[in-house]
Amino acid sequence: MSDQGRSDSGRNETPLERADRNFTELLQELRVTQTGVQILFAFLLTLAFTPRFPSLDTMQRATYVTTLLLAVLAAALFTAPAAVHRGLFQRGAKPLIVRVSSRLAGIGLGVLVLALTGSVLLVVDVAASRTGAIAAAAGTLLVCGGLWGLLPRAVARAGERSGEVRSADAEGGEGSSGLT
Template identity: 45%
Template sequence: MDSEDRPLHPIERDDREDGRDETVNERADRNWDELLQELRVMQTGTQILTGFLLAVAFQPRFEDMDAFQRDVYVVLVGLAALATILALAPVGMHRALFGRQRKPQLVRVAARIVRIDLIVIAALTVGVTTLIIDFTVNRSAGLIALVASIVVIVGLWIAMPTLVRRARNDIHER
């Protein structure tokens, strides 16, 4: 398929479906600004979790962790590093592409990276919650925290947006 024949990604279209009167570049600029706001929130949370995890290893009670807890801890440190790298990737890409008229492509790729980072941050948050409850209470409570955390994330990050989209579609169909 020729590049001119391929369907355009929503960020590349100059459509007026959402009622905004903006060019492709204006839309890319707006979407980039929105992505940056999301990245700022994600980075703050990730930095707090990462700082917590790094401090844990230097606490006297770290030695009290069993092998499973230490393994989970190491995985969580890896996830925290990955989340940080993913959150910084769009900024690095922006710097590399700055002034090269690639903003629509940058926004499209950065939006994918942010989605992946959200999955990593969800796993990190669930893992940290599980580890803390497992260590401070017991393994059964840790497993309950694991399941509860997953349910909350699925509910708020997947189910709720789906319901909002459906409600909006129902309103537009009337």
């Protein structure tokens, strides 16, 4: 087989083989996050049927509804790649499917951070105090933002310096999607 059309990623794969591998890796990532979203969503659904729910104040109810809707949106974003794949199946669009699905997953992570933050805000507000809830929610936002946003960038920079990771610019920006 000719080397024409082969990727320079060091994997000796064609662009379509690379897209197939990237989509498989993305689906594995989505399986992990989707399970967490489903558990969070189920937890939130059950709250409305607890004896203490009627005693929530206006802010707690607003936090609950907002967080529930964010969890629904996160679940929709994490399942959308399957729908995109299904809609474009066998149409030669795998690289496009991977790019769109990767963006959906990235947006889904951002929405999930907000849903987790809202959940912490609500639970700590009900269980402890409003001040404690605000502090715990801010901590959740910082921890998730740090681990999910800043840590990958720091690891990539360190990897670029040591030669273990190619820069996103070397791949036309594709490296920023998390799939290479």
